[in-house]
Amino acid sequence: MTRPVLDVRDLTKVYGTGEATVHALAGVSATVERGDYVAIMGSSGSGKSTLMNILGALDVPSSGTYHLDGVDVSKLADRQLALARNRLIGFIFQAFNLIPRTTAAANVELPLAYAGVKPRERRRRALEALDVVGLADRARHEPNQLSGGQQQRVAVARALVTEPALLLADEPTGNLDSRSTDDVLNVFDQLSTAGRTIVLITHEPEVGARTKRLIRLVDGRIVEDTRQSPINRPPVGPHAGRHAVSTVQWAGGART
């Protein structure tokens, strides 16, 4: 197998100083291979969002190393970091984070514009990406004219339009009702089938159950890492049961 898409070692993140110190991450190590579909689960305050922000190069760890597609992200300067966010990562937020008063197509085009793609090519690829998430007919709508599920699918289109090595989703269904959740998860299943590497955060068990691998985080440590279905097969889809326990890896500092 080629180098892993994602390789973190002993990541820690400390917020605050003195009395108010909070160890959001207390040494997390993990690798994600190409084509995997990983869910990170954990209760509120378990550090999963902090981990996600570091993986998305939106935040920097207090210590530890982070290799993204073989590149040591912690050593990158601002400009190269921007390039890495643009080319290697597609980030999907819980709050969608579309640019307001800007059409869906323009939102999807945005990362391509920052990548220096020509306008004509940009438009074509944006419409393709919108087609993948089933919103080609909504290209000219602005975010406030779209439902939550549609907005999130626009955000997914925006994340995958640059064909990044890694799709990161921070509770992508957290703000959605069950039908919209289904829409978005179906898109993820499709993308996984097409060979994309996806890492998502969730606290909903049914979302976690559809992924190929499940990581549980408690108090900033990985306590469980379960392979739910083979990495080179399509994901099991919406009717997945909890049939896992093929491989249990204890990574990071396991609790005694």
Place this chain on the structure above:
Amino acid sequence: MTFYEVVRFALRGLSANKLRSALTMLGILIGVAAVILLVAVGNGSAKAISDRIEALGTNTITVMSTGRGGSSSTALTKDMSDALVDPVLAPDVRSVSPVVSASATITFEGTDHDVNSFVGTTPGWFAASNTPVGSGAGFTADDESQGRRVVVIGQTVAEELFPGVDPIDKQVTVGGALFTVVGVLAEKSSTGFQDANDTAVAPLSAVRQVLTGYGALNSILVEARSPDQVDAVQSEVSTILNQRLNVTATATSANGRQSTTPYRIQNASQLLATQTETADTFTTLLGAVAAISLLVGGIGITNIMLVTVTERTREIGIRKALGAPRRTILTQFLIEATLLSVIGGALGVAAALIGSSFEIVGVKPVIVPSSIGLALGVSIAIGLFFGGLPASRAARLRPIDALRYE
């Protein structure tokens, strides 16, 4: 990413918030226009004042008595006035006009009109005092020496006494004597509260005979050959008068306002200088008000720019998360701020230029070019600085902090 693309982003950013962009521009517009107009009004009124004073004539001096009325030793007499016409002692004097004046009632066919100043003088007065005759003719030196009872009336008098009638050659009664109207003075702009057109001018000899008697003169109007020689004329006049009135030479200074001299010399250019000083003070005052309004306007611009950029910190976070380099974001916001302040400022200048073509509180504004540069420069500098500063701060934030910004 090309510069052109960044400009398009900036334009899209502005048009995404049309109302806010318009209001920001309006704020800048009003600030710039107010400063330019305020300074223009101050400048315009100063100019109006100096124009009016220049209309009085700048190459004349007026000699007035400061003595108590009736004291023969200090009064100005016709002899003194004649003595001033002296090619040896006073070579720079062009003309000397002795002046008496009194208030009088002019009657024509049962209509009375009270004239504030019924002036008796010599023909040279018309030119010296910058009071040309509009229609008809002035009286001549011959009229004066013969004591003929002729009169030149002002516009107001003509309108009061001769509505719709040509006053020339009509007979009016003044102080019980008949005067023949020979001319009407040209319309003159008023310099003060008094109506400069409510006047009548007659030969000195006739006025003395009928109205004032043969006492002292009210004043002597001395005209210099050119405005440059006013000071020379003034010293020549004082020399002659001092001789006549037995005043020691040391008591008279150039401005002739020393209380020891029994006369006072008023100089139109001195008046002009005083008034210009006053006008300058006025302009300075308005300039200070304008500076304060520019400051307030600047704070307004600062506020709007800060709010605009701060409100979009989240958007900056999104853009960074999508891989926008810091410089691209900064450029976009700087272009937005530049467009807002330049367009707003240009519209402000246009508004001020349009506004200055109208009279404002009775003053015709005169634009000061440097005020345009100053107002425009300050507002653009403020717009750029306070648009750029928060944008660069936000662009330097880690994306996650920008995204979390409320």
